[in-house]
Amino acid sequence: MISITKKIEFEAAHRLSSYDGPCREIHGHTYKLEVTVSGQDLNETDMILDFKTLKKIIKTAILDQFDHSLILKDNTENRLFLTNYPGKIFWMETEPTGERMILVMVQLIHSLLPQSIRLDQVVLYETSNSYLTWKNNKG
Known part of the structure; x- marks a missing residue:
């Protein structure tokens, strides 16, 4: 089994609407993401997966969705608060905690992998x- 890892960075903001503390306010992060994949067999170019292909998958799954976006729970409070917001919003069914975000990212990446x-x-x-x-x- 051979593994490869691709690292990316993106900017995004979020708020935890049900949190009792400062993270209830809209705030931003420079997120860093590391994605490790593995494969058993080498392809016709003697790779398990070209780094360019993995980068494209991460761009489609993550950057196109999250980069420079506002990440929010899809609830009445957030919808009313941001009714006229013209920017990019990534709506989640849950609060956009790191734990919930990484689970969504895993699903999005996994769906695009060979x-x-x-x-x-x-x-x-x-x-x-x-x-x-x-x-x-x-395993």
């Missing part, structure tokens, strides 16, 4: 010293 490639790990840095890790526990 069947021969396994998503092993996703690491999401919310700050330079605070991050979350999702690991594929299926």
